[in-house]
Amino acid sequence: MTEQAPQTDQADPYGALVDKVPTQAPRSQWIDVWQQFRKHKGAVFGGGFLLFITLAVIFGPFLWDVDPKALDIRNKNWRPIYQLLFDSEAKAGWAHPFGTDQLGRDIMAQMIAGGQVSMAVGWLAMALALIIGSAIGVISGYFKKLDFWLMRFTDLVLSLPILPLTLLAVTLFRQPLNARFGPEGGMFILIVSIIGLTSWMQTARIVRGDILALKEREFILAARSIGTRSGKIIRVHLLPNVISPIMVSATLGLATAIITESALSFLGVGFPSDFPTWGKLLSDAVSRMQEFPERVLLPGIAISLTVLSVNYLGDGLRDALDPRLRGR
Amino acid sequence: MLTFTIRRLLLSIPTLLFISMVIFLLLQLAPGDPMAQVPLTVPPEVKQKMREALGLGQPIYVQYYKWLIQFFWVEPQVFLDWATRETFLLGWLPDTNFSTFIDPDSGAVRPVQRIISWQTRSPVMDIVVQRMPQTIWVVGLSYIVGILIAIPIGVYSAYRHYSLFDQAGTFVTMVGFSIPPFFTGPLLIVIFSVTLGWLPSIYDTTHVVTDWASFKVQFFQMIMPVMVLALQTTAQISRYMRGAMLDNLNQDYVRTARAKGLKESTVVLVHVLRNSMIPVVTVIALGMPAIFGGAIITENVFKVNGIGQLLLTALFANDLPMVMTLTFIFAILIVLFNLIADVLYGLLDPRIRYD
Numbered sequence: 268m269t270e271q272a273p274q275t276d277q278a279d280p281y282g283a284l285v286d287k288v289p290t291q292a293p294r295s296q297w298i299d300v301w302q303q304f305r306k307h308k309g310a311v312f313g314g315g316f317l318l319f320i321t322l323a324v325i326f327g328p329f330l331w332d333v334d335p336k337a338l339d340i341r342n343k344n345w346r347p348i349y350q351l352l353f354d355s356e357a358k359a360g361w362a363h364p365f366g367t368d369q370l371g372r373d374i375m376a377q378m379i380a381g382g383q384v385s386m387a388v389g390w391l392a393m394a395l396a397l398i399i400g401s402a403i404g405v406i407s408g409y410f411k412k413l414d415f416w417l418m419r420f421t422d423l424v425l426s427l428p429i430l431p432l433t434l435l436a437v438t439l440f441r442q443p444l445n446a447r448f449g450p451e452g453g454m455f456i457l458i459v460s461i462i463g464l465t466s467w468m469q470t471a472r473i474v475r476g477d478i479l480a481l482k483e484r485e486f487i488l489a490a491r492s493i494g495t496r497s498g499k500i501i502r503v504h505l506l507p508n509v510i511s512p513i514m515v516s517a518t519l520g521l522a523t524a525i526i527t528e529s530a531l532s533f534l535g536v537g538f539p540s541d542f543p544t545w546g547k548l549l550s551d552a553v554s555r556m557q558e559f560p561e562r563v564l565l566p567g568i569a570i571s572l573t574v575l576s577v578n579y580l581g582d583g584l585r586d587a588l589d590p591r592l593r594g595r
Numbered sequence: 596m597l598t599f600t601i602r603r604l605l606l607s608i609p610t611l612l613f614i615s616m617v618i619f620l621l622l623q624l625a626p627g628d629p630m631a632q633v634p635l636t637v638p639p640e641v642k643q644k645m646r647e648a649l650g651l652g653q654p655i656y657v658q659y660y661k662w663l664i665q666f667f668w669v670e671p672q673v674f675l676d677w678a679t680r681e682t683f684l685l686g687w688l689p690d691t692n693f694s695t696f697i698d699p700d701s702g703a704v705r706p707v708q709r710i711i712s713w714q715t716r717s718p719v720m721d722i723v724v725q726r727m728p729q730t731i732w733v734v735g736l737s738y739i740v741g742i743l744i745a746i747p748i749g750v751y752s753a754y755r756h757y758s759l760f761d762q763a764g765t766f767v768t769m770v771g772f773s774i775p776p777f778f779t780g781p782l783l784i785v786i787f788s789v790t791l792g793w794l795p796s797i798y799d800t801t802h803v804v805t806d807w808a809s810f811k812v813q814f815f816q817m818i819m820p821v822m823v824l825a826l827q828t829t830a831q832i833s834r835y836m837r838g839a840m841l842d843n844l845n846q847d848y849v850r851t852a853r854a855k856g857l858k859e860s861t862v863v864l865v866h867v868l869r870n871s872m873i874p875v876v877t878v879i880a881l882g883m884p885a886i887f888g889g890a891i892i893t894e895n896v897f898k899v900n901g902i903g904q905l906l907l908t909a910l911f912a913n914d915l916p917m918v919m920t921l922t923f924i925f926a927i928l929i930v931l932f933n934l935i936a937d938v939l940y941g942l943l944d945p946r947i948r949y950d
Contacts, residue, residue, distance in 0.1 A: 426610055426614065426926065426929045426930050428614075428926050428929055429888065431921070432621070435910065438910050438911070439622070439624075522773070526775050530775060530777060533892065534892065536910075556784070556785055557785070557789050560785050567774075567782065571770075571775070571778060574772075574775070575769060575773035575774075578769055582769075
C-alpha cells in the first residue's frame with residue numbers, strides 16, 4: 268500500500284547498494300488480482316458460466332418467447348431433441364427443443380422462467396445475508412462495547428437448526444404473506460428473507476476478525492488522529508479493506524441460497540405448484556422419472572452446474588484475493 | 596480442561612433456553628389453527644373447549660413453562676422409569692416410579708402429563724424413539740463411510756500436490772459439494788433401481804435382519820441412502836483433510852523426521868497425519884448436525900421413516916408439539932456437537948487451552 272519515495276539525490280550509487288527504483292508505474296491491486304484469477308482455469312470457467320446462465324435467464328425470454336404457462340394438450344409429453352439420435356420415431360422436434368411436460372407446457376421456457384426465480388432468489392438472499400453479516404461484523408469489530416453481545420448473538424444464531432427452522436417458518440408464514448403480496452410475491456419475499464436471515468453468521472465472523480486486526484493498524488490511528496469520525500473511518504478505510512473476504516463469502520452464500528431454495532421447493536414447501544423454479548420442476552418430475560428422466564436431469568443439471576461454477580468462482584477468488592498466494 | 600468443559604456445559608443451558616424460546620415464539624406467531632381439520636358442524640363453543648383441552652387457552656408464558664417442565668423434567672423421569680424397568684444396563688436397579696402420581700381425589704395411580712402429539716394423541720417422545728434408530732443407522736453409517744473415504748483421498752491429494760490425482764480429487768469433491776442430495780437421490784434411483792434393477796428404491800424399515808439373506812437385503816437397501824449422504828461428507832472432509840495436510844507437510848518437524856531417516860510412510864501416516872487430524876476431528880464433530888439436517892431431504896427421497904420425515908409430516912399436519920420437540924432435538928444435537936468439537940480441540944492440541 269505504501270509506495271517508496273523515489274530517491275533523488277544519490278551521489279555515487281554502488282551496484283548492489285542501489286535501491287531498485289520501480290521502472291513502471293505501480294499497478295493497481297485489482298490488476299494483480301485479475302491476473303492471479305486468470306491463472307485459475309476452473310474459476311474463469313465458473314465465472315463465465317455464471318455470467319452465461321445469468322444472462323440466459325434474463326434475456327432468454329426475449330429469444331425464446333414461448334409462454335412457460337401456456338397449455339398445449341395436443342403436444343404433450345414431447346421428448347427432448349437429442350432423443351431423435353437414438354430413436355427416430357420419438358415425439359420430438361425443434362418446436363420444443365427440451366420437450367414438453369404432461370400438460371404440453373414447453374420445458375425450455377419453463378427452465379428459463381424457473382432459472383429467473385432461482386437466480387433472483389439466490390442473488391437477493393445472498394445480498395441480504397451479506398448486508399446483515401457485514402454490518403454486524405463491522406459494528407462488533409469496531410465498537411468494543413457491542414462486540415461481546417453481538418458475537419454471543421451470532422453464536423446463538425449459529426446453533427439454531429437452520430433447515431428445520433426454515434421449513435417451519437415457510438409453512439407457518441405462507442398464508443399471511445400470500446394474502447398480502449399474492450401467492451408468488453409472498454413466497455418470494457418469505458424465502459429470500461428467511462435464507463438471508465439464516466446465513467449471515469459466517470460473513471459476520473470473518474469480517475469481525477479482519478476488522479479487529481485492521482483497527483490496530485497505523486493508518487486507522489492516523490485517520491483517527493486527524494479527527495475522522497467513526498462512520499467515515501468505517502466507510503472509507505475499513506470497508507474497502509475487508510472487501511475480499513466479503514466477496515468470497517458472497518460466492519458461498521449464492522451457492523447455499525440456490526440450493527436451499529431448491530431444497531424447499533423439492534420438499535413441497537416452496538413456490539406454488541404452477542410457478543416454475545428449478546427445484547419445483549425437479550420435484551414435479553420425480554414421480555414420472557422412469558418414463559421421462561430428462562425432466563429430472565435438466566433442472567438438476569442446471570442447479571448443479573450453477574452451484575459448481577459458483578463454488579469454482581469462489582475458490583479462484585479466494586486464491587486471487589490472498590496476497591500470500593499472489594504471484595506464485 | 597475440566598473447568599473449561601464444565602463452563603461450556605453451563606453456558607449451553609442458556610443457549611438451549613434461547614433456542615427453545617425462538618422456536619416456541621415462532622410457533623406462537625404462526626397463524627395455524629389445530630382445529631382447522633375439525634368438521635364445520637362442530638359448534639364454536641365446543642371448538643373453544645377443545646382448544647382449552649389442548650392447553651391453548653393459557654397465556655404464552657404458561658404454555659412455554661409447561662412445555663419446558665414436560666421436556667426437561669417429565670420426559671427424563673419417564674425415560675428413567677423405562678430404563679430401570681426394561682433395559683439391560685440399568686435393569687438390575689430397583690424399578691423407579693417417578694412418572695406416576697397418586698390422584699389426591701380418588702387415590703388412584705395416574706401417569707403424569709407428557710408432551711402429546713396432536714396427530715396421534717400419543718406421547719411425542721414415544722414416536723421419536725420409534726423413528727430414531729432408522730435415522731441414526733442411515734446418518735451414522737453414511738458419516739462413517741464418508742469419513743473413511745475422505746481421509747485417504749485428502750491425504751493422498753495433499754501428498755501429491757497438483758498431481759493428476761489431486762486435480763481429479765479436487766474436481767470430484769467440488770462436484771460432490773455442488774450436487775444437492777435431492778438430485779443425486781433421484782439420479783441414483785433412475786440408474787440403479789430403474790435401469791439396472793440392482794437396488795431397491797425404497798428403504799423398508801419393517802425389514803428385520805435374522806440371517807445372512809435378510810442381512811444382504813438390508814445391506815442393499817442401505818447402499819443408496821448412505822452413499823447419497825456420504826458424498827456430501829466426503830466432499831467436505833477431504834477438502835479439510837487436504838488443507839490440513841498441506842499446512843503440515845512443509846513444517847520443520849517433517850524435515851527433521853525425514854532427516855532422522857524415518858520411513859516415508861511413517862513420516863506421512865504417523866507424524867503428519869496425526870497433527871493434521873486435529874482440525875479435521877473438530878470439523879467432523881461440527882458437521883454431524885448438518886448431516887442430520889441433510890437427512891431430512893434424503894429420508895424424503897428414499898422414503899425412510901426417520902425423524903426428518905416425521906418432522907415434515909408433523910409440519911404439514913400442523914402438529915405443533917411434535918414440531919417443537921423435533922426442532923428442539925435438532926438444536927440439542929447442534930449444541931452438543933459444538934461442545935464436543937470445542938472440548939476435543941482443546942484435548943488434542945495442547946497449544947489451544949481456553950482457561
